[in-house]
Amino acid sequence: xxxxxxxxxxxxxxxxxxxxxxxxxxxxxxxxxxxxxxxxxxxxxxxxxxxxxxxxxxxxxxxxxxxxxxxxxxxxxxxxxxxxxxxxxxxxxxxxxxxxxxxxxxxxxxx
Amino acid sequence: xxxxxxxxxxxxxxxxxxxxxxxxxxxxxxxxxxxxxxxxxxxxxxxxxxxxxxxxxxxxxxxxxxxxxxxxxxxxxxxxxxxxxxxxxxxxxxxxxxxxxxxxxxxxxxxxxxxxxxxxxxxxxxxxxxxxxxxxxxxxxxxxxxxxxxxxxxxxxxxxxxxxxxxxxxxxxxxxxxxxxxxxxxxxxxxxxxxxxxxxxxxxxxxxxxxxxxxxxxxxxxxxxxxxxxxxxxxxxxxxxxxxxxxxxxxxxxxxxxxxxxxxxxxxxxxxxxxxxxxxxxxxxxxxxxxxxxxxxxxxxxxxxxxxxxxxxxxxxxxxxxxxxxxxxxxxxxxxxxxxxxxxxxxxxxxxxxxxxxxxxxxxxxxxxxxxxxxxxxxxxxxxxxxxxxxxxxxxxxxxxxxxxxxxxxxxxxxxxxxxxxxxxxxxxxxxxxxxxxxxxxxxxxxxxxxxxxxxxxxxxxxxxxxxxxxxxxxxxxxxxxxxxxxxxxxxxxxxxxxxxxxxxxxxxxxxxxxxxxxxxxxxxxxxxxxxxxxxxxxxxxxxxxxxxxxxxxxxxxxxxxxxxxxxxxxxxxxxxxxxxxxxxxxxxxxxxxxxxxxxxxxxxxxxxxxxxxxxxxxxxxxxxx
Numbered sequence: 001x002x003x004x005x006x007x008x009x010x011x012x013x014x015x016x017x018x019x020x021x022x023x024x025x026x027x028x029x030x031x032x033x034x035x036x037x038x039x040x041x042x043x044x045x046x047x048x049x050x051x052x053x054x055x056x057x058x059x060x061x062x063x064x065x066x067x068x069x070x071x072x073x074x075x076x077x078x079x080x081x082x083x084x085x086x087x088x089x090x091x092x093x094x095x096x097x098x099x100x101x102x103x104x105x106x107x108x109x110x111x
Numbered sequence: 112x113x114x115x116x117x118x119x120x121x122x123x124x125x126x127x128x129x130x131x132x133x134x135x136x137x138x139x140x141x142x143x144x145x146x147x148x149x150x151x152x153x154x155x156x157x158x159x160x161x162x163x164x165x166x167x168x169x170x171x172x173x174x175x176x177x178x179x180x181x182x183x184x185x186x187x188x189x190x191x192x193x194x195x196x197x198x199x200x201x202x203x204x205x206x207x208x209x210x211x212x213x214x215x216x217x218x219x220x221x222x223x224x225x226x227x228x229x230x231x232x233x234x235x236x237x238x239x240x241x242x243x244x245x246x247x248x249x250x251x252x253x254x255x256x257x258x259x260x261x262x263x264x265x266x267x268x269x270x271x272x273x274x275x276x277x278x279x280x281x282x283x284x285x286x287x288x289x290x291x292x293x294x295x296x297x298x299x300x301x302x303x304x305x306x307x308x309x310x311x312x313x314x315x316x317x318x319x320x321x322x323x324x325x326x327x328x329x330x331x332x333x334x335x336x337x338x339x340x341x342x343x344x345x346x347x348x349x350x351x352x353x354x355x356x357x358x359x360x361x362x363x364x365x366x367x368x369x370x371x372x373x374x375x376x377x378x379x380x381x382x383x384x385x386x387x388x389x390x391x392x393x394x395x396x397x398x399x400x401x402x403x404x405x406x407x408x409x410x411x412x413x414x415x416x417x418x419x420x421x422x423x424x425x426x427x428x429x430x431x432x433x434x435x436x437x438x439x440x441x442x443x444x445x446x447x448x449x450x451x452x453x454x455x456x457x458x459x460x461x462x463x464x465x466x467x468x469x470x471x472x473x474x475x476x477x478x479x480x481x482x483x484x485x486x487x488x489x490x491x492x493x494x495x496x497x498x499x500x501x502x503x504x505x506x507x508x509x510x511x512x513x514x515x516x517x518x519x520x521x522x523x524x525x526x527x528x529x530x531x532x533x534x535x536x537x538x539x540x541x542x543x544x545x546x547x548x549x550x551x552x553x554x555x556x557x558x559x560x561x562x563x564x565x566x567x568x569x570x571x572x573x574x575x576x577x578x579x580x581x582x583x584x585x586x587x588x589x590x591x592x593x594x595x596x597x598x599x600x601x602x603x604x605x606x607x608x609x610x611x612x613x614x615x616x617x618x619x620x621x622x623x624x625x626x627x628x629x630x631x632x633x634x635x636x637x638x639x640x641x642x643x644x645x646x647x648x649x650x651x652x653x654x655x656x657x658x659x660x661x662x663x664x665x666x667x668x669x670x671x672x673x674x675x676x677x678x679x680x681x682x683x684x685x686x687x688x689x690x691x692x693x694x695x696x697x698x699x700x701x702x703x704x705x706x707x708x709x710x711x712x713x714x715x716x717x718x719x720x721x722x723x724x725x726x727x728x729x730x731x732x733x734x735x736x737x
Contacts, residue, residue, distance in 0.1 A: 017658060032399065032400070033503070034401040035399065035400050039400045045661050045662070046610040051656050051660070052661070053656075053660070054661075055197070056366060057200060057365040057366060057367060058206045058365040059366060060499075061498040062293060062294065062497055063199075063200045063201060063206065078498075079498030081401060097658060103336065104197060107191075107310055111165065
């Protein structure tokens with residue numbers, strides 16, 4: 001894929017403090033050769049909707065922090081290239097902190 | 112446990128793709144903690160008793176921080192690890208490619224690996240000192256070489272898999288690189304943390320240290336999971352936040368390394384040492400977007416056993432061969448970065464501000480054989496690395512298209528000034544790992560980072576725990592407005608976009624504070640910093656959600672980056688010579704007579720004061736001339 005092209009990135013959104021139910025938002029993103037889903041999430045947050053929440057760290061495929069469900073399969077978003085319309089959902093649907101970010105373990109009782 | 116090279120390669124992929132996070136500690140409901148927070152914010156329940164607290168709070172959960180926490184617990188004190196991200200899934204350690212250095216003799220005798228017994232700790236000490244331009248604190252360096260064998264042995268006893276044979280990194284007289292992987296390294300540290308029942312507070316962004324009567328008594332910050340301002344009391348703090356590589360748009364380091372630790376430490380009044388010494392990795396990818404900043408090209412062109420690539424400027428001159436006809440492209444990291452960026456600085460760079468790399472002079476089959484080379488176990492036969500495919504890029508390269516490569520910020524050799532126990536000079540404040548300076552001096556040999564974080568983490572953990580045995584918890588000031596305003600300000604305002612200002616700042620650092628520096632370029636950076644500082648109070652978030660608001664975090668990180676940029680530029684301006692990774696186009700030679708000194712920054716009432724200090728010497732007196 002050499003040419004730039006517009007694709008639709010459909011993302012599951014959920015803010016438990018505001019939303020009763022999760023819903024989907026769709027963003028149009030211009031992709032190109034070797035443009036990752038992580039690149040798209042960063043682009044959307046910085047240019048289209050700053051309320052989008054996702055977790056990522058190393059963006060070189062090593063940390064496994066950016067796992068999400070893309071078209072139904074759990075993958076690293078940084079090593080998954082954006083070549084066509086996609087659906088992005090949190091890796092685990094029952095543990096959402098916000099959008100694509102999972103809850104972490106709270107502190108032990110004795111703090 | 113031993114791992115063969117194939118296994119080492121696969122272990123990157125083996126980390127399961129299951130969504131479960133690393134199972135960590137036991138838990139209590141958020142609601143309870145939240146109500147505690149809220150009551151404190153409402154001004155009720157102030158006081159030490161009701162405070163969220165731990166004997167030692169460690170900021171940063173990866174290599175240095177995790178090792179420090181283990182040591183704190185072993186000294187009978189209760190540690191709490193804070194991380195902006197998630198343990199094992201953030202920070203630089205897990206991205207290490209990954210070796211740690213042990214002198215070859217100890218590797219044979221203590222670790223049972225294949226090495227060269229002619230080596231010694233003294234020789235390892237000397238190689239590191241010379242590579243760092245004689246700027247290392249020799250007391251710290253003694254601990255570096257002396258403490259690592261036993262620390263490494265314990266990790267291997269706990270199951271860390273390493274290659275049986277040592278690798279030989281540039282700058283080391285003997286093979287000293289114990290090969291493992293970043294994830295494997297962290298797997299063992301996390302296992303050790305669990306054994307010691309270390310608690311981790313994830314998604315917590317520390318923003319300030321709190322002081323009372325000259326002593327650090329705790330930390331405050333933002334809980335990203337709730338959006339609440341949180342105060343945490345401590346008898347001592349260990350800063351282990353890593354380097355600040357995100358000053359630059361191209362970096363090998365993770366996104367969250369924004370110098371928060373440096374900025375907090377500066378505001379708390381600690382000093383910095385040789386902060387101008389920022390190592391850049393050469394031959395990193397500049398395009399396409401998915402592989403920006405990746406070290407693939409470094410392995411291809413410059414690391415151990417590379418392909419015989421040609422580095423060309425835009426007019427086709429093989430400039431490294433011109434500069435060093437013997438070693439050509441196969442020089443140490445500092446020389447490679449300076450060589451490349453001098454071409455860019457002098458107007459002979461590539462379209463995106465890098466240089467060109469040609470492999471098309473090589474027969475195609477030879478290029479195809481490269482993935483079998485010993486030094487790239489993480490590269491599959493089909494040119495896949497960490498899940499990224501370079502196949503198409505390499506097919507184009509074989510067909511004659513030059514690859515475009517640049518440099519990427521890789522490691523902070525300088526940082527917070529501490530002693531060999533990680534003590535900063537401010538009671539209750541310790542630091543360990545890449546956020547500190549002094550161990551590596553002006554350059555870092557491959558593999559010394561993981562050695563440094565283990566040795567310093569253990570040392571700082573022990574020293575902080577000893578301090579805590581005779582220290583108590585202190586009540587925080589009644590008026591916390593200064594701290595809450597820093598955190599809540601951006602969310603409460605409408606205003607300038609932190610994303611845009613951060614990118615502008617990174618562009619300034621890239622163009623004027625990168626590998627090649629001049630007095631003019633550095634003064635320009637400081638002028639721009641003054642402008643960014645004026646913009647900072649006007650930064651506001653469009654996103655108003657409290658839970659995991661990336662724009663809010665970005666705004667808080669922006670302040671750290673601005674502080675860090677001012678510190679680095681000021682430091683670089685003082686060192687009017689070129690040495691190791693610091694290259695001044697206006698002073699291209701090393702001035703052994705005047706500048707074999709440590710470049711110190713201090714906080715004098717919020718302003719940066721500078722001076723040079725003699726280096727700490729124990730056994731090798733630095734030469735007065737080249």
